[in-house]
Amino acid sequence: MLIMNGRYEDAGHEESGHPERPDRITAAMAGVDDLHLGDDLKVVPAYAATRAELARVHEGTYLDELGAFCYAGGGDLDEDTYATYDSWTIAQYAAGGGLAVINELKRLGDGVGFVATRPPGHHALRDRAMGFCLLNNISIAAASLIEQGERVLIVDWDVHHGNGTQAIFWDKPDVMYVSTHQSPLFPGSGAAFEIGGMSALGKTINIPLPPGATGDVVRRAIDEVATPSIVEFDPTWVLVSAGFDSHRDDPMADLSLTGGDFAALARTVAGFAPGPGRIAMFLEGGYDLAALRHSVASTLGAVLASAYEAESPSSGGPGTEMVQNAQAERLVALRIAQEAASKGDYST
Amino acid sequence: MRTLSTIAVGFDGSPNAKAAVRWAFNLAAPIDAKVVVVHALGMLGRFEGHDAATEIEESVRQLSDDCGLDAARVHFHVANGDACSVLIRMADDPISADLLVVGSRGQGKHPGLLLGSTSLELAEHATIPLVIVPSL
Numbered sequence: 001m002l003i004m005n006g007r008y009e010d011a012g013h014e015e016s017g018h019p020e021r022p023d024r025i026t027a028a029m030a031g032v033d034d035l036h037l038g039d040d041l042k043v044v045p046a047y048a049a050t051r052a053e054l055a056r057v058h059e060g061t062y063l064d065e066l067g068a069f070c071y072a073g074g075g076d077l078d079e080d081t082y083a084t085y086d087s088w089t090i091a092q093y094a095a096g097g098g099l100a101v102i103n104e105l106k107r108l109g110d111g112v113g114f115v116a117t118r119p120p121g122h123h124a125l126r127d128r129a130m131g132f133c134l135l136n137n138i139s140i141a142a143a144s145l146i147e148q149g150e151r152v153l154i155v156d157w158d159v160h161h162g163n164g165t166q167a168i169f170w171d172k173p174d175v176m177y178v179s180t181h182q183s184p185l186f187p188g189s190g191a192a193f194e195i196g197g198m199s200a201l202g203k204t205i206n207i208p209l210p211p212g213a214t215g216d217v218v219r220r221a222i223d224e225v226a227t228p229s230i231v232e233f234d235p236t237w238v239l240v241s242a243g244f245d246s247h248r249d250d251p252m253a254d255l256s257l258t259g260g261d262f263a264a265l266a267r268t269v270a271g272f273a274p275g276p277g278r279i280a281m282f283l284e285g286g287y288d289l290a291a292l293r294h295s296v297a298s299t300l301g302a303v304l305a306s307a308y309e310a311e312s313p314s315s316g317g318p319g320t321e322m323v324q325n326a327q328a329e330r331l332v333a334l335r336i337a338q339e340a341a342s343k344g345d346y347s348t
Numbered sequence: 349m350r351t352l353s354t355i356a357v358g359f360d361g362s363p364n365a366k367a368a369v370r371w372a373f374n375l376a377a378p379i380d381a382k383v384v385v386v387h388a389l390g391m392l393g394r395f396e397g398h399d400a401a402t403e404i405e406e407s408v409r410q411l412s413d414d415c416g417l418d419a420a421r422v423h424f425h426v427a428n429g430d431a432c433s434v435l436i437r438m439a440d441d442p443i444s445a446d447l448l449v450v451g452s453r454g455q456g457k458h459p460g461l462l463l464g465s466t467s468l469e470l471a472e473h474a475t476i477p478l479v480i481v482p483s484l
Contacts, residue, residue: 078390079360079390079392079430079431080390080391080430128432128469131390185394185428186390186391186393186394186428187428187433188428188429188433188437189429189433251395252394252395253394287395
């Protein structure tokens with residue numbers, strides 16, 4: 001069964017010519033429709049996340065400033081990120097959409113969650129919007145889960161590194177953050193030697209990939225670099241920053257993934273969940289509408305064992321050596337950090 | 349006391365950023381310091397596909413002549429990221445800047461609010477001295 005949020009009025013968060021636009025949700029929902037789930041689709045209404053729910057992740061002063069900025073008419077928060085009069089309300093619903101899906105999965109103890117909300121979230125920091133993101137939706141959901149005693153794995157396959165999510169949980173031992181992303185690319189973070197703070201050494205796993213990397217390389221990165229640590233972490237929940245701008249047709253970057261690659265990744269990541277009702281996928285990037293629609297259908301179809309036919313998986317692109325280097329670099333960073341920690345001079 | 353040998357100045361093409369670059373060039377010329385003109389390449393920069401390095405060079409070349417700064421002392425650096433993060437990294441290798449210079453407000457439009465202000469965020473997070481140049 002697929003549990004997803006109902007669409008809320010998000011049309012007010014739009015800037016002419018900007019790729020992060022309401023049509024993205026329309027495309028994602030069309031991808032869900034393509035699965036013809038019938039009674040296997042349950043839609044739960046999104047709600048505006050409360051201040052207490054947002055404040056688990058974001059600083060109160062930032063929330064105040066963001067609300068005031070929007071109600072003053074909005075504008076450009078930086079060269080990439082805009083807000084309108086309606087954006088504050090819409091962002092609260094985006095965060096609440098994730099919480100609503102998580103709550104329903106917990107209530108049912110069954111199903112796969114899909115959070116189709118915008119604006120996306122994984123670049124948003126505790127105190128700053130960036131990279132099209134205002135509130136960090138997946139982190140707000142993860143923070144809710146860890147407050148309930150869960151151990152949360154976040155897998156981020158967006159083409160951009162989720163710097164906001166990494167920073168928020170940098171020193172939190174109850175969250176493991178795993179990212180595959182193109183490098184070099186915005187936001188410039190996500191090196192393999194970024195491994196987490198002193199209280200969470202090794203619980204940040206970054207696997208940068210070169211332009212042109214194909215699905216086989218991404219799968220190898222997950223299998224060889226991340227999986228052993230994930231198994232040891234033994235998550236009780238799995239959340240996915242499902243960015244589809246790593247699709248080969250997306251205009252934002254240069255990875256070469258296909259719908260079939262997302263399907264394979266989704267099956268692998270779903271295998272990390274301890275049982276049904278413990279995995280939710282959050283829409284992040286994805287700016288080519290046809291690729292987004294197909295990728296959403298491929299991803300969800302794979303974990304729901306649907307008959308949807310995805311594109312063939314891709315292979316043969318560059319990046320194998322970069323994955324090997326990432327593994328080596330990560331192990332060196334871990335050893336140095338552990339030695340420093342044992343001497344009491346490791347700084348977070 | 350740290351020697352002032354490398355100045356990193358943020359540049360986003362705005363009039364305030366040009367004022368900051370001019371100020372940095374005027375500071376650097378008599379002490380023969382190196383100036384690194386830094387442009388942060390955001391998500392949209394990649395999407396729009398423009399050649400940021402060429403554009404910023406064209407924009408500031410004339411300014412170095414006006415300020416009497418040897419063009420060989422001017423370097424250009426385009427880095428992926430938001431302006432605040434990119435400028436903070438200028439203190440580290442390989443740039444190792446001794447001073448950051450930014451305009452009082454770049455592309456943001458709301459002078460009364462902290463949000464959107466790279467200069468105010470840098471004032472909070474910078475690890476090396478920071479000069480915020482007001483526009484005149």
